[in-house]
Amino acid sequence: MDILKTIDAEGKWLTPGIIDVHSHLGVYPSPSVESHSDGNEISSPNTSEVWAEHSVWPQDPGFQAARAGGVTTMQILPGSANLFGGRGVTLRNVPSQTTQGMKFPDAPYGLKMACGENPKRVYGGRKVAPSTRMGNMAGYRTAWAEATEYKRAWVKYNKDYAAGKNPTAPERNLTNDTLRGVLDGDILIHNHCYKAEEMAMMIDLGKEFNYHSGTFHHGIEAYKIADTLAENKNCVAMWPDWWGFKMEAFDMVQENVAIVDAVKNSCAIVHSDSSTTIQRLNQEAGKVMYRAQEIGFALKEEDAIRWITSNPAKALGLSDKTGSLEVGKNADLVLWNQNPFSVYAKAEQVFIDGAKVYDRFDEKYQAVSDFMLGQPSVNQPMSSGK
Amino acid sequence: MKLLKPFIFVLACTSASAFYPSIVNAETLAITNATIYTATDQGVLTNATVIIENGKIIAVNADNADNADTVIDAKGQILTPGLIGSMNKLGLVEVGAVSRTRDGGDEKADITFDASIGFNPRSTLIPYARKGGITSNVVVPSGGKSIFKGKTFAVDLTGRFESITASNNAIFVDLGAKSKGSRAYDMQQLINKLEDAQKKLDKAKKKLAKEKKAKKDGKKSDKKEDKEPEDLKRDELIINAILAGTQPLVVYSDRATDILALIKLKKRFGINIIIREAADAVLVMNQLVQADIPVLIKAMRNLPGSFDSLHTSLNSAAILTAAGVKVGLLSTDAHNLYQLRFDAGNAVANGLSKEQALASVTANIADMFGLNSGAIAVGKNADLVLWSADPFELSSRVVKMWIGGDEFTTQSRHDALRKRYTTNSDMPRAYTK
Numbered sequence: 001m002d003i004l005k006t007i008d009a010e011g012k013w014l015t016p017g018i019i020d021v022h023s024h025l026g027v028y029p030s031p032s033v034e035s036h037s038d039g040n041e042i043s044s045p046n047t048s049e050v051w052a053e054h055s056v057w058p059q060d061p062g063f064q065a066a067r068a069g070g071v072t073t074m075q076i077l078p079g080s081a082n083l084f085g086g087r088g089v090t091l092r093n094v095p096s097q098t099t100q101g102m103k104f105p106d107a108p109y110g111l112k113m114a115c116g117e118n119p120k121r122v123y124g125g126r127k128v129a130p131s132t133r134m135g136n137m138a139g140y141r142t143a144w145a146e147a148t149e150y151k152r153a154w155v156k157y158n159k160d161y162a163a164g165k166n167p168t169a170p171e172r173n174l175t176n177d178t179l180r181g182v183l184d185g186d187i188l189i190h191n192h193c194y195k196a197e198e199m200a201m202m203i204d205l206g207k208e209f210n211y212h213s214g215t216f217h218h219g220i221e222a223y224k225i226a227d228t229l230a231e232n233k234n235c236v237a238m239w240p241d242w243w244g245f246k247m248e249a250f251d252m253v254q255e256n257v258a259i260v261d262a263v264k265n266s267c268a269i270v271h272s273d274s275s276t277t278i279q280r281l282n283q284e285a286g287k288v289m290y291r292a293q294e295i296g297f298a299l300k301e302e303d304a305i306r307w308i309t310s311n312p313a314k315a316l317g318l319s320d321k322t323g324s325l326e327v328g329k330n331a332d333l334v335l336w337n338q339n340p341f342s343v344y345a346k347a348e349q350v351f352i353d354g355a356k357v358y359d360r361f362d363e364k365y366q367a368v369s370d371f372m373l374g375q376p377s378v379n380q381p382m383s384s385g386k
Numbered sequence: 387m388k389l390l391k392p393f394i395f396v397l398a399c400t401s402a403s404a405f406y407p408s409i410v411n412a413e414t415l416a417i418t419n420a421t422i423y424t425a426t427d428q429g430v431l432t433n434a435t436v437i438i439e440n441g442k443i444i445a446v447n448a449d450n451a452d453n454a455d456t457v458i459d460a461k462g463q464i465l466t467p468g469l470i471g472s473m474n475k476l477g478l479v480e481v482g483a484v485s486r487t488r489d490g491g492d493e494k495a496d497i498t499f500d501a502s503i504g505f506n507p508r509s510t511l512i513p514y515a516r517k518g519g520i521t522s523n524v525v526v527p528s529g530g531k532s533i534f535k536g537k538t539f540a541v542d543l544t545g546r547f548e549s550i551t552a553s554n555n556a557i558f559v560d561l562g563a564k565s566k567g568s569r570a571y572d573m574q575q576l577i578n579k580l581e582d583a584q585k586k587l588d589k590a591k592k593k594l595a596k597e598k599k600a601k602k603d604g605k606k607s608d609k610k611e612d613k614e615p616e617d618l619k620r621d622e623l624i625i626n627a628i629l630a631g632t633q634p635l636v637v638y639s640d641r642a643t644d645i646l647a648l649i650k651l652k653k654r655f656g657i658n659i660i661i662r663e664a665a666d667a668v669l670v671m672n673q674l675v676q677a678d679i680p681v682l683i684k685a686m687r688n689l690p691g692s693f694d695s696l697h698t699s700l701n702s703a704a705i706l707t708a709a710g711v712k713v714g715l716l717s718t719d720a721h722n723l724y725q726l727r728f729d730a731g732n733a734v735a736n737g738l739s740k741e742q743a744l745a746s747v748t749a750n751i752a753d754m755f756g757l758n759s760g761a762i763a764v765g766k767n768a769d770l771v772l773w774s775a776d777p778f779e780l781s782s783r784v785v786k787m788w789i790g791g792d793e794f795t796t797q798s799r800h801d802a803l804r805k806r807y808t809t810n811s812d813m814p815r816a817y818t819k
């Protein structure tokens with residue numbers, strides 16, 4: 001093969017592109033103005049019919065900032081107000097005027113579900129169901145029972161149609177279309193769920209209705225049931241240290257990710273859920289690695305990097321395409337100036353599908369959102385008096 | 387008590403005679419062989435020694451440290467002043483979404499609101515914050531509808547019932563963009579309040595001068611109408627203290643126009659102002675330097691979160707510091723207060739020197755709020771942290787820490803939970819304690 005260009009990376013670190021499995025960039029963009037607050041369709045506890053990609057504002061300056069932090073792929077999810085928040089979309093972090101221009105080709109859709117305090121607070125406050133955790137559970141079960149009937153009707157229709165029976169098609173229902181996608185294994189569950197007992201119930205819920213309970217997001221108490229999560233092949237996306245903002249986030253431990261990771265067949269992920277920390281997922285993973293090392297976990301950089309690359313790729317159903325440096329995978333790469341698990345580390349060059357999308361030392365490769373154009377740039381503030 | 391008498395003698399003569407009475411019973415602690423980041427003009431001292439007595443630093447780099455009651459060999463590790471948190475609700479909130487654990491605000495709260503009365507030193511957030519080497523903190527109330535949110539107060543992180551070190555070190559004012567109404571109205575309220583109070587003071591001053599003159603001329607004064615200070619309302623006393631420059635205002639403000647308006651206010655009334663957040667500060671940094679106004683900024687705030695904050699970047703701390711603005715790094719989230727050292731590290735990654743970064747989380751904040759901490763110097767509170775390595779790095783940790791000379795642990799409820807779930811037992815977890 002012909003080598004067109006050679007980059008001397010002596011002394012630098014090369015990692016797979018960083019993947020954030022939980023982001024609201026574009027649906028809760030900067031500036032955070034009412035007109036762009038498009039992440040939570042708080043109008044019914046089941047809004048499986050909405051798709052986050054229909055809310056994404058591709059000009060969110062947060063995409064550029066995340067790219068400078070080495071993020072090449074991210075799942076944009078609806079918020080957590082509803083039991084079923086709607087479909088998430090996996091995006092490449094490439095600048096584009098359209099959301100279609102950012103979509104990860106052939107990535108499976110996600111379905112955002114939410115346990116616990118948020119749905120019961122939002123709807124309980126309106127004196128409609130759910131207003132309790134048991135109400136949450138009843139809401140999921142009712143929806144899955146209906147979706148199961150919906151699927152059955154369509155399967156029967158397709159069968160009869162194939163048999164030349166000229167059947168009448170069931171009525172199309174967008175909400176149940178999404179849920180059926182889950183029952184068929186085409187759409188992956190991404191479940192906002194903090195507490196041990198709730199995650200365990202959501203695993204059982206999947207078994208009851210014959211779908212996989214997917215990836216738990218936020219998973220503050222995952223360390224309490226690390227074995228159960230690994231046995232059931234659930235990925236868990238976690239913060240290194242956020243806590244205390246809700247009762248369900250009170251039992252945080254800084255080693256959560258490492259404890260989940262230590263079990264065989266586990267799938268531990270560090271996620272951001274933030275336009276700020278998505279820029280430093282390397283540091284977020286680093287915090288966990290060092291805290292766990294202090295208490296005797298034999299973790300190394302090659303372990304910690306999986307939490308922000310190959311494990312989120314797995315959770316997104318993209319293991320065959322990205323998340324590791326292997327022959328045949330998409331060339332999603334980050335070149336770091338040093339060990340990326342340092343507070344001083346910086347991504348110097350970022351590549352998506354082999355194309356350079358960011359270069360710290362070359363303005364040509366520093367994209368600027370339309371919104372910031374004509375404003376003094378984020379990184380180059382106007383000097384005083386000019 | 388086997389401390390070096392000659393040294394104490396010298397100290398007593400040169401500075402504080404206040405050390406004298408306590409000498410008899412005081413235990414002394416010496417930390418030797420440390421790499422000391424002083425957060426003073428002394429910079430970094432290697433193979434250095436600090437001696438602590440009665441909760442205060444009584445010597446830096448003195449001889450005879452071996453004579454202290456306790457000697458700790460730092461083995462070259464880094465010793466810094468304890469970090470200082472600011473502008474958060476530490477001790478005023480336990481769980482954000484649990485309303486009955488929130489005591490930072492009240493609809494009717496005004497300029498006189500003293501949230502320190504509700505401070506809880508037993509909060510689980512406090513030992514957790516110590517993991518980040520935080521030894522003291524400036525708590526801010528969220529107040530009520532008024533732009534005047536109430537009094538900020540300083541606490542140490544001992545967790546003791548006597549944690550409050552200053553119940554009133556600034557008045558917090560919230561200005562800038564709002565979803566209902568105009569920023570102009572809020573700014574006007576602040577201006578009017580100061581203007582009206584100044585008028586009253588001027589009037590009283592004139593009257594006093596007149597009376598003095600009258601007395602001199604042998605005439606009777608009409609004392610009945612004189613308002614004694616005790617007759618002033620609580621809010622009037624506060625405004626007068628602000629006008630006297632003894633009570634600082636800490637003002638939330640982002641947009642350059644608001645910052646310039648505050649600079650004007652300082653010039654006009656001679657008040658003491660600290661600007662919090664100051665997203666646009668880089669646009670008016672020379673004016674800030676001229677007006678000698680310090681800023682408290684968020685190190686990681688680089689997105690245009692609003693139309694008031696289009697000019698904030700990861701470099702802001704470095705740019706402002708280089709221009710001569712005194713910068714403190716904010717830590718507005720009480721639960722994540724421990725992360726302040728990583729914020730400082732990121733500021734270093736974006737242009738600040740390590741010493742400047744340390745000052746921005748210690749001495750600079752102490753200066754703004756008049757705290758006797760934040761630096762390793764004689765007479766300062768012995769709030770000290772010994773680090774395993776670079777305090778700003780993700781990989782380092784607190785080895786030992788002292789608050790007011792007493793050693794404190796960094797263990798918290800979080801460690802108890804982690805231990806429970808990582809300890810093997812043939813009984814249910816609930817029996818592992």
